Amino acid sequence: MAAVATCGTGAGSTGSMVAAGGKNNVTSFQRRGPRASGSDSSYSRLVSIAGTRPSVRNGQLLVSTGLPALDQLLGGGLAVGTVLLIEEDKYNIYSSLLFKYFLAEGIINGHTLLVASAKEDPADILQELPAPLLDDNVKKDFDEDACNHKTAESNIKMKIAWRYQLLPKMEAGPVSSSRFGHYYDASKKMPQELIEASKWHGFFSPEKSSSTLNIEPCSLTHGYIKLLQFIQNIIYEEGFDGSNPQKKQKNILRIGIQNLGSPLWGDDICCTENGNSHSLTKFLYVLRGLLRTSLSACMITMPTHLIQNKAIISRVTNLSDTVVGLESFIGSERETNPLYKDYHGLIHIRQIPRLNNLIYDVSDVKDLAFKLKKKLFTIERLHLPPDLSDTVSRSSKQDLAEPSKLLGPGCGVMAGGKKHLDF
Amino acid sequence: MFPELNNLLNTTPDRAEQGKLTLLCDANTDGSFLVHHFLSFYLKANCKVCFVALIQSFSHYNIVGQKLGVSLTVARECGQLVFLEGLKSSVDVFFRAQAEPHPLQFLREANAENLQPLYEFVREALKPVDDGEAAWRCPVLLVDDLSVLLSLGMGAVAVLDFIHYCRATVCWERKGNIVALVHDSGDTEDEENNILLNGLSHQSHLILRAEGLPTGFCRDVHGQLRILWRTPSQPTTQRDRSLTYQYKIQDKSVSFFAKGMSPAVL
Numbered sequence: 001m002a003a004v005a006t007c008g009t010g011a012g013s014t015g016s017m018v019a020a021g022g023k024n025n026v027t028s029f030q031r032r033g034p035r036a037s038g039s040d041s042s043y044s045r046l047v048s049i050a051g052t053r054p055s056v057r058n059g060q061l062l063v064s065t066g067l068p069a070l071d072q073l074l075g076g077g078l079a080v081g082t083v084l085l086i087e088e089d090k091y092n093i094y095s096s097l098l099f100k101y102f103l104a105e106g107i108i109n110g111h112t113l114l115v116a117s118a119k120e121d122p123a124d125i126l127q128e129l130p131a132p133l134l135d136d137n138v139k140k141d142f143d144e145d146a147c148n149h150k151t152a153e154s155n156i157k158m159k160i161a162w163r164y165q166l167l168p169k170m171e172a173g174p175v176s177s178s179r180f181g182h183y184y185d186a187s188k189k190m191p192q193e194l195i196e197a198s199k200w201h202g203f204f205s206p207e208k209s210s211s212t213l214n215i216e217p218c219s220l221t222h223g224y225i226k227l228l229q230f231i232q233n234i235i236y237e238e239g240f241d242g243s244n245p246q247k248k249q250k251n252i253l254r255i256g257i258q259n260l261g262s263p264l265w266g267d268d269i270c271c272t273e274n275g276n277s278h279s280l281t282k283f284l285y286v287l288r289g290l291l292r293t294s295l296s297a298c299m300i301t302m303p304t305h306l307i308q309n310k311a312i313i314s315r316v317t318n319l320s321d322t323v324v325g326l327e328s329f330i331g332s333e334r335e336t337n338p339l340y341k342d343y344h345g346l347i348h349i350r351q352i353p354r355l356n357n358l359i360y361d362v363s364d365v366k367d368l369a370f371k372l373k374k375k376l377f378t379i380e381r382l383h384l385p386p387d388l389s390d391t392v393s394r395s396s397k398q399d400l401a402e403p404s405k406l407l408g409p410g411c412g413v414m415a416g417g418k419k420h421l422d423f
Numbered sequence: 424m425f426p427e428l429n430n431l432l433n434t435t436p437d438r439a440e441q442g443k444l445t446l447l448c449d450a451n452t453d454g455s456f457l458v459h460h461f462l463s464f465y466l467k468a469n470c471k472v473c474f475v476a477l478i479q480s481f482s483h484y485n486i487v488g489q490k491l492g493v494s495l496t497v498a499r500e501c502g503q504l505v506f507l508e509g510l511k512s513s514v515d516v517f518f519r520a521q522a523e524p525h526p527l528q529f530l531r532e533a534n535a536e537n538l539q540p541l542y543e544f545v546r547e548a549l550k551p552v553d554d555g556e557a558a559w560r561c562p563v564l565l566v567d568d569l570s571v572l573l574s575l576g577m578g579a580v581a582v583l584d585f586i587h588y589c590r591a592t593v594c595w596e597r598k599g600n601i602v603a604l605v606h607d608s609g610d611t612e613d614e615e616n617n618i619l620l621n622g623l624s625h626q627s628h629l630i631l632r633a634e635g636l637p638t639g640f641c642r643d644v645h646g647q648l649r650i651l652w653r654t655p656s657q658p659t660t661q662r663d664r665s666l667t668y669q670y671k672i673q674d675k676s677v678s679f680f681a682k683g684m685s686p687a688v689l
Contacts, residue, residue: 058486219533219576232518281574282530286517289510292480311613317573318606356486356670358456366640 012371019233049250049295051109052080058356063111063252063297064181066101070378071181073349073368074322077362078299081292082321082353083284087304089328089345092259095301096328097130097377099256101184102299104129106198106254107183113200114234116227116257118264122202125197125258131188133375151254168234176332187374203230205265217325219276223265224283230288231255253296261302284319321353326370339382341368347379424491425456425677431650431668432629433450436468441561444590447625450607451635452646456672458567459484461492461602468500470599471559471684473528477509490680491676503559505548509571526571535576538585546592549599550566562599564589570606570616571624579618586623607632626655635667643687644669648679648687 034400055062062077065084071077078084088095106113107129113123208226220228235241240253261267261280268275291298304313304325317323319410328345329335347368354360429435445591448481460596462484466470478483485495498504506524516527526544549562572582586603593599605623624630631653636644651665668679680686 006677045481130665215587228517232514278574278576282576283569285510285575286513289517290512294516309612311608311616314611314613315570315606318570319574354453354455356483356485357674358459358490358677359674364640364642 011275023208025122025137047263049252051105051111051180052252053077055079059363060355062180063254063301064105065098065184066105066184066378067098067377068181069377070098070324071377073363074324074352077180078297078298078322079353080295080354082297082355083291084286084297084299084322084324085316085320086299086301087323087325087348087350088259088301089326089330090305090332091328091330092303093330094326094328094345094372096258097186097372098406099258099299099301100125100129101377102254103256103325104132104184104190105182106217106252107190107194108132109252110198111252111254112234112238112240114198114203114231114253114255116203116230117259118205118262119259121204122200126200127189129195130184130186131190133183133185141155183376183384185375186372186377193341199233201230203227209256218279220282220382221276221279221378223267225238226337228256228283228286228290231287237297240296250295253294255291255296255298257300259299259303260300261307269304269312271308273308275309277309280312281315281319284316288321317351319399320351321355323351324348325350343371343380343382345370346382376400424467427679428677429464431666431679434464434593436438436464438561439465439470439600441466441600442594443588443632444594445602445628445629445630446623447466447604447633448607448608448624449600449604449633451596451634453629454604454606454633455479456509457631457633458486458565459491460601460677462495462565463488463493465565465600465602466493466495466503466565469503469560470563471503471505471549471561472498472563472565473505473507473545475507475509475545475564475566476566480510481506481508507544529577530575535581537581538572538577542585542588542592545589549593551597551598562593562597562663564593564599564601564603566601566603568604568606569619570571570604573613573615573619579615579622580632581621586626590626593609608668628653628655633660633670643671644685645672646670 006299049061052061052063053076054060057075061080062071063080064071065074065078076086086095086098103113103115103126113126115125117125203226205223205227208230210222235253236243238244238253240251250323259265260283261269263270267279269277269280287298290296300320304316307313325348326345329340329343330345334340347370348365349366349368352362354361365381368378368379369382370379424436434440445461445462447454449457457602462472463534466488474484481495488495495504495506499506509527512525512527513530515521516525516530520531521528524540524543526541528540529538532562545564551566552558569582569586572585574580586601589601593601603623605620606616607620630649630653632649632651634647634649636647647667647669649665649667651663653663667682669682670677670687671685672678678686
């Protein structure tokens with residue numbers, strides 16, 4: 001795991017651990033000398049990777065998902081070495097938006113991107129990324145306002161708190177753009193020069209022809225095998241797994257896989273109930289193995305509402321680290337429900353991992369809704385509107401109670417409940 | 424290990440029982456704290472432990488183990504702990520052809536019949552040391568978790584066979600213990616998982632079942648633990664003893680209390 005004070009499997013570890021390829025026992029996180037915990041030099045070494053910060057709870061290295069609101073709900077961000085699974089909403093509108101935020105955040109922070117899709121060419125996906133709300137734009141407006149006031153204020157001498165006159169004036173504006181997590185403007189596109197300056201690898205499933213496979217045909221579908229080999233090649237060649245000691249500048253690899261499990265990948269779990277039920281789960285397992293041994297983080301969007309066999313969904317959830325489900329109101333009867341009129345959909349945090357710890361950061365708020373305005377994708381607590389009708393009849397209470405009952409099961413890993421009562 | 428759980432189970436590391444199969448089960452919640460408990464318990468009890476960790480990495484267990492008072496690195500280096508790190512080995516197995524049979528060989532095969540390589544690994548790991556010094560007390564096999572094997576293409580019957588072979592070797596032949604975690608999928612119709620869970624429930628001597636609260640999320644009570652003692656070999660007319668407690672997980676320990684007696688409520 002990418003923890004700050006971890007002694008992974010150092011290159012010289014003997015002991016009885018089974019590792020058939022013993023020479024590859026390297027990981028980038030090696031403890032320097034005997035230290036109890038929280039060693040400072042490796043701390044500063046890992047923090048120096050752009051766009052990451054250590055978690056306050058367990059020193060885990062975190063990257064931003066591209067949505068500061070979601071970062072907060074996930075306990076600070078997405079841990080490096082883990083998988084974030086987004087269960088797509090019905091028409092794949094908001095999940096693809098989250099996907100783009102994730103990639104855009106990678107470009108702003110200078111991370112390497114690996115974009116895999118079976119539907120769109122990764123180059124096209126990168127062209128559609130939202131533009132960041134960089135502080136230069138915001139700062140310009142702020143400075144203009146400040147200038148108008150400054151001429152008046154600078155001449156006023158403080159009579160009582162005169163010591164404070166010597167201090168520089170506090171700037172209450174946004175901090176510099178090297179912060180963790182940025183905001184994006186969904187209506188504008190990312191500037192071309194930023195995209196071109198970034199390093200990215202694309203995997204477009206229809207393009208990868210069937211070359212010689214050097215592994216025996218296991219039960220994985222062809223598309224998944226190619227994708228795993230592609231990811232493993234990139235990780236190995238660019239040294240994200242620490243196997244190349246020449247690479248001085250450490251960087252994070254952001255892997256984004258779109259629509260995993262859809263028929264376009266060659267998997268039939270969305271088409272029939274008795275399809276190839278192990279292909280996707282095996283893929284996720286090996287992918288997680290690759291992630292745990294390298295400096296990378298992965299976001300996967302999956303159309304779980306299409307998967308016919310419900311057992312697969314629970315297995316996929318158990319095999320992923322963080323699972324977030326999106327439910328949009330478009331086309332459902334909730335669109336006209338007065339309870340939801342301000343929002344575009346619900347967001348369910350289904351699972352948060354307990355990494356290196358017995359406990360984890362979980363927010364108390366389980367009913368979360370999101371709305372997308374031009375500049376911001378906000379996630380808020382779902383507020384019940386005040387019941388202002390003249391006749392507070394039983395039927396209106398029933399309507400409001402019905403959706404909140406449905407919110408109950410989406411309670412996350414802590415406990416599932418069918419009744420809309422809290423303990 | 425959690426001292427309160429030891430009290431509930433009426434065991435201490437000095438008088439750990441032998442020849443038992445313990446089944447850990449979680450439904451609607453995360454039961455991994457039980458795995459951490461048993462790992463540290465048996466390491467403190469001076470037993471030789473073979474840990475098949477399929478779901479998390481070594482450093483995860485190590486860091487939690489340090490909070491509970493055991494060091495996995497030290498245990499591994501002196502030979503008390505044999506650790507199979509599933510995630511890391513799976514990458515090796517999947518991308519490179521292995522010379523000798525690897526315990527996770529079934530990842531490469533389309534229709535793996537059984538888990539024999541994994542059983543051979545366990546048997547080799549818990550082989551009694553012949554050099555005369557009785558180093559460790561009794562062998563213990565710890566598996567986290569068995570439901571992952573179903574996701575990786577093995578059938579429920581193959582996993583049950585694997586546990587059966589392990590029980591014959593570890594529990595009966597060498598008087599050791601087995602602890603295994605299985606997820607209970609609840610109302611999702613995962614038939615293979617149900618077969619596995621039911622089959623193991625009938626074979627085990629002790630079942631620890633961590634469940635989420637039926638009323639939903641609570642900040643002060645994280646779940647409910649049901650403990651069931653069984654005697655699978657002798658059918659008895661007495662009912663099996665069972666206890667139910669609620670628990671709250673803290674940073675370094677878990678506190679247990681009777682139902683409804685959470686300190687937050689009192």
